[in-house]
Amino acid sequence: xxxxxxxxxxxxxxxxxxxxxxxxxxxxxxxxxxxxxxxxxxxxxxxxxxxxxxxxxxxxxxxxxxxxxxxxxxxxxxxxxxxxxxxxxxxxxxxxxxxxxxxxxxxxxxxxxxxxxxxxxxxxxxxxxxxxxxxxxxxxxxxxxxxxxxxxxxxxxxxxxxxxxxxxxxxxxxxxxxxxxxxxxxxxxxxxxxxxxxxxxxxxxxxxxxxxxxxxxxxxxxxxxxxxxxxxxxxxxxxxxxxxxxxxxxxxxxxxxxxxxxxxxxxxxxxxxxxxxxxxxxxxxxxxxxxxxxxxxxxxxxxxxxxxxxxxxxxxxxxxxxxxxxxxxxxxxxxxxxxxxxxxxxxxxxxxxxxxxxxxxxxxxxxxxxxxxxxxxxxxxxxxxxxxxxxxxxxxxxxxxxxxxxxxxxxxxxxxxxxxxxxxxxxxxxxxxx
Ligand SMILES: Cc1cc2nc3c(=O)[nH]c(=O)nc-3n(C[C@H](O)[C@H](O)[C@H](O)COP(=O)(O)OP(=O)(O)OC[C@H]3O[C@@H](n4cnc5c(N)ncnc54)[C@H](O)[C@@H]3O)c2cc1C
Numbered sequence: 215x216x217x218x219x220x221x222x223x224x225x226x227x228x229x230x231x232x233x234x235x236x237x238x239x240x241x242x243x244x245x246x247x248x249x250x251x252x253x254x255x256x257x258x259x260x261x262x263x264x265x266x267x268x269x270x271x272x273x274x275x276x277x278x279x280x281x282x283x284x285x286x287x288x289x290x291x292x293x294x295x296x297x298x299x300x301x302x303x304x305x306x307x308x309x310x311x312x313x314x315x316x317x318x319x320x321x322x323x324x325x326x327x328x329x330x331x332x333x334x335x336x337x338x339x340x341x342x343x344x345x346x347x348x349x350x351x352x353x354x355x356x357x358x359x360x361x362x363x364x365x366x367x368x369x370x371x372x373x374x375x376x377x378x379x380x381x382x383x384x385x386x387x388x389x390x391x392x393x394x395x396x397x398x399x400x401x402x403x404x405x406x407x408x409x410x411x412x413x414x415x416x417x418x419x420x421x422x423x424x425x426x427x428x429x430x431x432x433x434x435x436x437x438x439x440x441x442x443x444x445x446x447x448x449x450x451x452x453x454x455x456x457x458x459x460x461x462x463x464x465x466x467x468x469x470x471x472x473x474x475x476x477x478x479x480x481x482x483x484x485x486x487x488x489x490x491x492x493x494x495x496x497x498x499x500x501x502x503x504x505x506x507x508x509x510x511x512x513x514x515x516x517x518x519x520x521x522x523x524x525x526x527x528x529x530x531x532x533x534x535x536x537x538x539x540x541x542x543x544x545x546x547x548x549x550x551x552x553x554x555x556x557x558x559x560x561x562x563x564x565x566x567x568x569x570x571x572x573x574x575x576x577x578x579x580x581x582x583x584x585x586x587x588x589x590x591x592x593x594x595x596x597x598x599x600x601x602x603x604x605x606x607x608x609x610x611x612x613x614x615x616x617x618x619x620x621x622x623x624x625x626x627x628x629x630x631x632x633x634x635x636x637x638x639x640x641x642x643x644x645x646x647x648x
Pocket of ligand 1 (some may be wrong): 224225226227228229230247248249250253255256257258259260262263264265346405409410411412425440441442443444445467469507525557558559580581583584585586587588590591
């Protein structure tokens with residue numbers, strides 16, 4: 215007997231699971247298929263899971279602030295069972311340093327003002343008083359390790375920062391995904407693990423379902439590509455890349471995990487730190503550790519890779535990030551043997567995701583998350599389900615772009631921002647900041 219679903223979702227990361235949850239709540243019979251053995255084991259597992267409201271576009275800021283509310287009311291969003299083990303959202307707030315490269319945050323703050331999203335300015339003295347362990351000298355521009363001027367101050371002090379109270383980080387992104395999986399299963403969604411989608415048959419330009427690596431064929435009139443760094447393979451499988459102006463590629467990334475010095479209770483005293491002067495972001499982690507990721511300075515080479523065959527060993531990137539943060543936090547110290555993770559972003563040309571239909575009927579994209587969409591999974595899923603509903607009902611989103619009314623803010627975002635047919639958005643930071 216052929217298995218039949220209303221929708222098949224390729225991928226069970228945080229966004230794939232959230233889309234299943236929203237579709238199933240609307241009464242759709244859904245199946246998520248994933249190569250890996252459990253939900254959230256793909257790139258989501260190594261996410262720094264930072265929740266922040268600052269993006270380079272108005273819609274990006276609005277979506278992130280709306281998303282904050284789901285993390286803040288996680289049990290309610292999930293309709294969680296009493297006593298369920300839930301991911302913890304640490305509401306530390308975020309501090310972004312004002313630098314030349316982020317134009318002292320002027321563009322972003324204009325968006326936040328327009329959207330009434332709270333923030334406060336901090337002077338350098340206030341930052342130093344609050345975080346006495348940080349050295350507020352300037353080190354920009356970022357350099358590679360072989361540059362003789364690496365680590366040398368370049369003159370002057372940081373010109374203050376902006377504190378965002380509505381932010382923080384989720385300490386266990388995998389558990390957060392499994393929380394959504396269980397919420398989705400409670401409303402009827404099904405998940406299939408350890409199986410790879412190898413074919414997406416079409417008839418008369420409409421998807422018919424998927425074929426798995428064990429030869430099984432599963433029918434569905436809707437297939438959603440939420441395959442993370444593998445997304446381009448899925449798009450090409452169905453020939454949907456033909457009209458896309460924005461593409462997706464797998465970009466290798468390393469995040470270093472460094473112990474904080476015993477003299478500083480980093481988890482209690484620090485927050486999410488965004489530092490475009492030192493070209494990094496950092497956040498506290500369990501066990502008084504610090505996670506340090508890159509803000510992609512121009513001197514660092516981007517490594518686009520085959521998501522099924524790339525180097526999972528640490529390179530200089532790990533050391534460079536630790537050393538860049540040690541410029542800011544001299545007391546930190548760098549252990550001889552560094553720990554961290556190597557994983558992939560699914561990156562678009564302008565580091566803004568794709569939430570869209572395609573030129574193949576019934577085939578949808580929720581990918582290109584560019585290292586910055588963990589926090590947005592609940593909102594993206596809700597927007598995707600409205601988009602799918604409208605397109606399946608005959609609406610031509612390519613000609614008349616849909617808007618989506620954010621549930622918590624009431625603000626309408628223009629889904630053309632996330633279209634595959636958009637021009638590269640020149641307002642982007644062209645980095646993980648989106
Ligand atoms: C190092 C790192 C740090 C990050 N930090 C942050 C952050 O601080 N804040 C933030 O908001 N975002 C962050 N992100 C980005 C965020 O984690 C991603 O945007 C998000 O996790 C993407 O979720 P997803 O469900 O789209 O993809 P994934 O979690 O990658 O899931 C895709 C799934 O598809 C499956 N799959 C692929 N191909 C197939 C196939 N053919 N058949 C079946 N299954 C398939 C994979 O096995 C995988 O499980 C970070 C990402 C990384 C890598």
